[in-house]
Amino acid sequence: MxxxxxxxxxxxxxxxxxxxxxxxxxxxxxxxxxxxxxxxxxxxxxxxxxxxxxxxxxxxxxxxxxxxxxxxxxxxxxxxxxxxxxxxxxxxxxxxxxxxxxxxxxxxxxxxxxxxxxxxxxxxxxxxxxxxxxxxxxxxxxxxCNRHHSLVQQLCRWLLLTLDRMPTNELIMTQELVASMLGVRREGVTEAAGKLQQAGVIRYRRGHITVLDRSGLESQVCECYAVVKKEFARLLPxxxxxxxIFLPPQPAQGEAVVHTIDRSRSRK
Amino acid sequence: MxxxxxxxxxxxxxxxxxxxxxxxxxxxxxxxxxxxxxxxxxxxxxxxxxxxxxxxxxxxxxxxxxxxxxxxxxxxxxxxxxxxxxxxxxxxxxxxxxxxxxxxxxxxxxxxxxxxxxxxxxxxxxxxxxxxxxxxxxxxxxxxCNRHHSLVQQLCRWLLLTLDRMPTNELIMTQELVASMLGVRREGVTEAAGKLQQAGVIRYRRGHITVLDRSGLESQVCECYAVVKKEFARLLPxxxxxxxIFLPPQPAQGEAVVHTIDRSRSRK
DNA sequence: CGGATTATGTTGGCTAGCGCACATACGCGG
DNA sequence: CCGCGTATGTGCGCTAGCCAACATAATCCG
The missing domain is CATH 2.60.120.10 (Jelly Rolls)
Structure with a gap:
């Protein structure tokens, strides 16, 4: 049509x-x-x-x-x-x-x-x-995020950000395209999306990705999504x-920070 | 002193x-x-x-x-x-x-x-x-760059950008610190820096990195360095x-890196 | 309806970089 | 000039994600 x-x-x-x-x-x-x-x-x-x-x-x-x-x-x-x-x-x-x-x-x-x-x-x-x-x-x-988080987490972030801009919960989009967005291989996306589908969070078919369970995405996504959302909300209230808007338990800004440049990346 | x-x-x-x-x-x-x-x-x-x-x-x-x-x-x-x-x-x-x-x-x-x-x-x-x-x-x-280039390339990029802001060719800086800049492990930096030293491009000792051969860095760095340089030159001519200035085949000149700082909040 | 096109699934081998656990050695400060 | 604190060297196992080469299947279109 x-x-x-x-x-x-x-x-x-x-x-x-x-x-x-x-x-x-x-x-x-x-x-x-x-x-x-x-x-x-x-x-x-x-x-x-x-x-x-x-x-x-x-x-x-x-x-x-x-x-x-x-x-x-x-x-x-x-x-x-x-x-x-x-x-x-x-x-x-x-x-x-x-x-x-x-x-x-x-x-x-x-x-x-x-x-x-x-x-x-x-x-x-x-x-x-x-x-x-x-x-x-x-x-x-x-x-x-590119540096520190897994492909699945990044995919979740990307899906949530995209979802927030959409009226529906269905993206018209091939995995190939998603891959080029995230800057990864198409196979990587297939695998990550497979996991999410297995978990019942999304469903997809040829060129369509439907988000079934938004909170499922939110539970797997890295902090990056919330940071961006929060900043948008703050600057453009x-x-x-x-x-x-997904804003986890975050009490306030001004977290505990170290005094010199972080020298122990493995301090959890 | x-x-x-x-x-x-x-x-x-x-x-x-x-x-x-x-x-x-x-x-x-x-x-x-x-x-x-x-x-x-x-x-x-x-x-x-x-x-x-x-x-x-x-x-x-x-x-x-x-x-x-x-x-x-x-x-x-x-x-x-x-x-x-x-x-x-x-x-x-x-x-x-x-x-x-x-x-x-x-x-x-x-x-x-x-x-x-x-x-x-x-x-x-x-x-x-x-x-x-x-x-x-x-x-x-x-x-x-984080996504697509190797650690050595990124190290070269970072060294060049830093060098451009320095009067000398010697950085006072531990590998640990460099690692936290690049967002990688310290051991990774040790390895990458080792390669560069082996190639005679840099020399280092405890907390000091000396660039011996700038063109050596330029020959290994990824495109990202030139892109940034070029954009600075274009916008702030x-x-x-x-x-x-490193701008390979390009005729125009270009160089300027940007940084911002404010020490207002924590002063030792 | 049937074939071409294109999206997705799958597999196996490979490598960069991670995490961890040390060994070593430099050099500052006493 | 000695010694400890810290910066650096190394090794090993591990995993995520890469690369390539397919097999399969959904959709478009004639």
Whole structure:
């Protein structure tokens, strides 16, 4: 069937929704609704950014492709955020590329208008900067997670983050694709997903992954998911939050820390 | 011997040096020279930022410490950059901690003054945002590198990045410390460093690592180093660049590494 | 309906890096 | 100049995840 033009509204994107009326009105006429298909490349590595994107139902993904062909996701962008921060950060390009991870809708805004609005130094600017800060947390957490946690844990993290950006609990996505997101082999994903299916947490068939038991994911995921969620909640509190946020027993921030650089990685 | 008060000047920091005269003059009276000792913790995870730091001879490091005690460097900050971006990005804290990786001098600026200056939306702001963008590249490249490259390659990358921030070619640093930076075992570093020493590229003794042959490092390092360097050069071209820059076949010059520090919270 | 395409399952061998448990030796401080 | 504290060297078993080469099966499409 043809892609039916589903109704969407800009305020399905949390950042747009959080804009004060005045700023929103100024932008609204220029928000161009776009349909994005799975696999579409929105930014090529090193290319100039023509638009910024505010997904509503689509999910986007920033990638880095290495010389040897392997790739890793750097960060994902759903209706909680936007794609194209490097525009107002000063470079007009990024060394990463951006692709559509889940087909759907969104809005885009011409680069020049975005920069213009940013330079007004209003709430829009503040919002964008805070979002960027949250994105930085997500990226650095991913770096640490890549290093220290198992594939299954990382898969759980990725599924939860993706789930939070979705209206349903079914991802349209091959294991191959998931593998390229996590930067691992497809077989590795098959194995990890197999374990989760065995545990009754997910079910999958050709190109579809359905989450049956969200709390099952939460019980296996590493701390990284909660850290990212918490930081988003802290930085963008006024922004509508996904239904259920996973925040374990965590009492407060300001944990017991050692005084010098951690020298005993094996101290449990 | 006592730590002799070595002469330093704010323009030894590339970001400060790149400020237009007017903005620099405004800030100068408030730049407070500080001596930072190896191991000092400038920001604790989740703590409030009291100052931003502009290293001149010191090298700082942003870390993330995981629940199981293992840790990874997220980004380093030397005289090419500053510590404390989350201040003007909107959060007043970061989930990461910042420590002194190489003792030395620098300047710090009270948080409030920094924010004030940033809000003037002058060149200072632009500079800070560009720096942040470069930092993002460094972080995401690290994430990908963690995933796809060997320990030796990563060690080379780290050594080169650190070298670029140093006046000499000798790091005061134990293998244990390097290990905690890279997020690997100490024994792994011993092995990797052993290989490099065997190849005549470095020499080390108890707590000292001397780089004998920079080009040797460059020939073994992965692409990640060049990507980061190139991005810094692109985003901060007006900023004074370190002496020798590694950019293989590339015509353009490029170099500048970013780091941020703040010792406000725990001072020994 | 049937064949081509593509996603997933499986297997075996391989290696990097982990964890642990030491041995050794450097060099600072008394 | 001696000695202890700590940085470094090594060895061994182990495991996660890699690489390659398939077998099987679901879906698309003619």
């Amino acid at each position: 043809p892609p039916m033009p589903i109704q969407q509204s800009p305020n399905q994107n949390h950042l747009l929704a959080a804009l004060p009326a005045a700023e929103f009105e100024r932008l609204a006429p220029h928000l161009e609704p776009v349909e994005m298909l799975l696999g579409d490349v929105l930014y090529e590595s090193g290319g100039l950014l023509q638009h910024v994107y505010f997904p509503t139902t689509a999910i986007l993904s920033m990638h880095y492709v290495m010389e040897n062909g392997s790739s890793s996701e750097i960060a994902g962008v759903g209706n909680e955020g936007m794609l194209g921060i490097s525009l107002f950060m000063g470079g007009n390009t990024t060394p990463s590329r951006a692709v559509v991870q889940t087909g759907g809708q969104g809005y885009r805004l011409k680069a020049q208008l975005m920069v213009q609005e940013f330079k007004r130094a209003g709430l829009m600017q503040q919002l964008m900067l805070r979002y960027t800060q949250a994105l930085i947390t997500q990226m650095s957490q991913t770096a640490a 006024d922004v509508r939050q996904p239904q259920d | 006592p730590p002799m008060p070595i002469q330093q000047s704010p323009n030894q920091n590339h970001l400060l040096a790149a400020l237009p005269a007017a903005e620099f003059e405004r800030l100068a009276p408030h730049l407070e020279p500080v001596e930072m000792l190896l191991g000092d913790v400038l920001y604790e995870s989740g703590g409030l930022l009291q100052h931003v730091y502009f290293p001149t001879t010191a090298i700082l490091s942003m870390h993330y410490v995981m629940e199981n005690g293992s840790s990874s460097e997220i980004a380093g900050v030397g005289n090419e950059g500053m510590l404390g971006i989350s201040l003007f990005m909107g959060g007043n804290t970061t989930p990461s901690r910042a420590v002194v990786q190489t003792g030395g001098q620098g300047y710090r600026l009270k948080a409030q003054l920094m924010v004030q200056e940033f809000k003037r939306a002058g060149l200072m702001q632009q500079l800070m945002l560009r720096y942040t963008q470069a930092l993002i590249t460094q972080m995401s490249q690290t994430a990908a 007006d900023v004074r660049q370190p002496q020798d």
